[in-house]
Amino acid sequence: MFSLFYGLWQHVFSKAEFHVLILGVHKAGKTTLLEKVKSIYLKEEGLPHDRIVPTVGLNIGRIEDANVKLVFWDLGGQPGLRTIWEKYYEEAHAVIYVIDSAAASSFEDAKSALEKVLHHEDLQGAPLLIFANKQELPAAVTEEELARHLHLKELDERPYMFQAGSAYDGTGIKAGIDWLVEEMERSKRTEVLMARSETAEKI
Numbered sequence: 001m002f003s004l005f006y007g008l009w010q011h012v013f014s015k016a017e018f019h020v021l022i023l024g025v026h027k028a029g030k031t032t033l034l035e036k037v038k039s040i041y042l043k044e045e046g047l048p049h050d051r052i053v054p055t056v057g058l059n060i061g062r063i064e065d066a067n068v069k070l071v072f073w074d075l076g077g078q079p080g081l082r083t084i085w086e087k088y089y090e091e092a093h094a095v096i097y098v099i100d101s102a103a104a105s106s107f108e109d110a111k112s113a114l115e116k117v118l119h120h121e122d123l124q125g126a127p128l129l130i131f132a133n134k135q136e137l138p139a140a141v142t143e144e145e146l147a148r149h150l151h152l153k154e155l156d157e158r159p160y161m162f163q164a165g166s167a168y169d170g171t172g173i174k175a176g177i178d179w180l181v182e183e184m185e186r187s188k189r190t191e192v193l194m195a196r197s198e199t200a201e202k203i
């Protein structure tokens, strides 16, 4: 009887946990963004910018807000490392795709890498936040300009948002994550992933 009530209590009161993949080409600012997310939500100092090195493996960040737990997976964006991304797709509830808004020369690469992400069937229906990073730089384009540059046709099929911001000064981060959490909470994909993990727990 106790375990029945405990199970019910857990079901009603435990926080949902969402996995968010942080993707984007090298130097877009993914790891810097993750450090800023941690410093905003955990209210602790993140790594100083000059201590952040190009990612080769996986950086993990965990935060909690009032209703949910979020686990971020930050992967390396160098061309030779992008084949690793798809290993994480199946378990991801959503994607943050980071773009350096001040590096116009990287837009084509960012666009084609993002198109591959969007085409992958393991990420079907995953909400997508495109974070137009480095907005505090004078050369940065706005989120509207970036959307025009990318001109992504596949976007109509899924919930998505362009969010301008900066991993240095933290602008745009909370707004982007609030949107992503709302989308994950009502996403069909979340239902499917939850059902799958409940089935796996029973086996």
Ligand SMILES: Nc1nc2c(ncn2[C@@H]2O[C@H](COP(=O)(O)OP(=O)(O)OP(=O)(O)O)[C@@H](O)[C@H]2O)c(=O)[nH]1
Residues within 6 Å of the ligand: 024, 025, 026, 027, 028, 029, 030, 031, 032, 033, 049, 050, 052, 053, 054, 055, 056, 075, 076, 077, 078, 133, 134, 135, 136, 137, 165, 166, 167, 168, 169
């Ligand atoms: N001006 C400015 N620079 C930034 C910002 N975010 C990151 N950078 C810088 O951009 C460079 C790359 O940042 P990283 O966070 O290492 O980029 P990354 O996307 O994780 O790169 P990989 O791990 O190689 O894929 C570093 O010099 C950062 O300090 C930002 O918001 N503004």
Ligand SMILES: [Mg+2]
Residues within 6 Å of the ligand: 030, 031, 032, 053, 054, 055, 074, 075, 076, 077
């Ligand atoms: Mg990195």
